[in-house]
Amino acid sequence: MFTSAQLFERRFSIGADSEASVRLVESKERLFLVLQTQKGLASPAAAQIAIPAALLPELKRAISEVEKILSDRGELDDYESAQAYQLTRPLSFANDSEQDFARLLDFYRIRWEYEPTTFPIAWDESGYVRESFTPDFYLPDYGLFIELTTMKQSLVTKKNRKLRLFKEHYPNIPIKLFYGKDYKALLAKYGLRPHSDAEESEHDESGTTPPPENTV
Numbered sequence: 767m768f769t770s771a772q773l774f775e776r777r778f779s780i781g782a783d784s785e786a787s788v789r790l791v792e793s794k795e796r797l798f799l800v801l802q803t804q805k806g807l808a809s810p811a812a813a814q815i816a817i818p819a820a821l822l823p824e825l826k827r828a829i830s831e832v833e834k835i836l837s838d839r840g841e842l843d844d845y846e847s848a849q850a851y852q853l854t855r856p857l858s859f860a861n862d863s864e865q866d867f868a869r870l871l872d873f874y875r876i877r878w879e880y881e882p883t884t885f886p887i888a889w890d891e892s893g894y895v896r897e898s899f900t901p902d903f904y905l906p907d908y909g910l911f912i913e914l915t916t917m918k919q920s921l922v923t924k925k926n927r928k929l930r931l932f933k934e935h936y937p938n939i940p941i942k943l944f945y946g947k948d949y950k951a952l953l954a955k956y957g958l959r960p961h962s963d964a965e966e967s968e969h970d971e972s973g974t975t976p977p978p979e980n981t982v
Contacts, residue, residue, distance in 0.1 A: 768920045769792065770791065770793045770794065770967045771792045772789055772790070772791050773790045773791065773792060773797075774789060774790035775787060775788070775789045775790075776788045780803065783805060784804065784805045785803070785804055786801070786802065786804075786830055787802045787803075787804070788798075788800070788801055789802070790819065792807075796817070796818070796890055796894060796896060797819035797820075798816040798818060798819060798915050799816070799818075799819055799822070799825070800814060800816050800817075801814070801815050801817070802815075804842065805862075806913050809915075817894040818894050818896065820886070820895045820896060820897050821884060821886075821895055821898060823881065823884040823898070823900045823969045824884045827882075827884075837850065837908075837944065840873040842856075849957075851959060851962075857880055859880070860902075861947060863914055864880075864902055864903075864914060864955065867903065867912070867914060868880065868903075869948070870904075870905075870953070873956075874943060876905060876907070877890060877905065877906055877907050878904065878905055878906075879903065879904045879906065880903060881900045881901070881902060881903075882904050883904065883911075883931060884898045884899070884900045884902070885898060885899050885900070885935070885936060886898050886935075887928060887931040887932055888931060892898045894955070895964070897928070897929075897931075899928045899929070899931070900930045901932075902914050908940075910940045910941070910942060911939065911940065911941040911942070912942050912944065912960070913925070913929060913941060913942070913943050914943070914944050914949060915943060915944065915945050915946065920951040921947075922939070928950070929941070929943055
């Protein structure tokens with residue numbers, strides 16, 4: 767199926783003479799995750815499916831849900847239940863700004879979900895997803911997605927382009943974008959300092975105590 771570069775491969779046994787493999791391949795400037803099963807090393811692939819690598823966030827969420835179901839059924843030795851699994855798998859934010867924003871939402875008892883949905887925003891000539899966009903937060907009580915762009919300026923242009931494509935394809939889905947200055951103004955409004963922000967820590971002498979991390 768693919769004739770170009772293979773960037774990664776992991777194989778594992780699924781039976782006495784059967785194995786499965788996960789590969790990352792690049793074909794015609796497109797990246798795919800290829801899942802394949804094979805019976806015997808010399809046999810042709812029994813089954814193969816290619817998933818655009820742009821949908822990796824969706825795969826990660828799917829695997830997490832499967833793990834919760836398996837743990838609740840007692841299939842995973844390390845966990846007695848889905849709740850036990852969840853407690854050992856804390857959220858991993860991409861940066862400190864997202865963690866700060868989550869703490870602010872918790873403090874004001876605003877329900878939120880972190881990166882719950884991935885939206886395809888660009889497709890190639892064959893109809894495969896070439897690019898996707900995963901907003902940082904979703905506020906279910908408001909039906910609103912939130913995206914933070916507090917990273918270095920060199921990456922803001924790329925984020926703006928993704929947001930523009932998102933709005934073109936999903937005009938009826940509300941989304942709010944916070945730039946760095948907006949984000950800092952929001953924190954200042956509620957008397958907070960950026961978490962682990964060296965520059966802010968050096969110049970901010972207010973000594974304001976942030977809200978507790980778990981208030982809900």
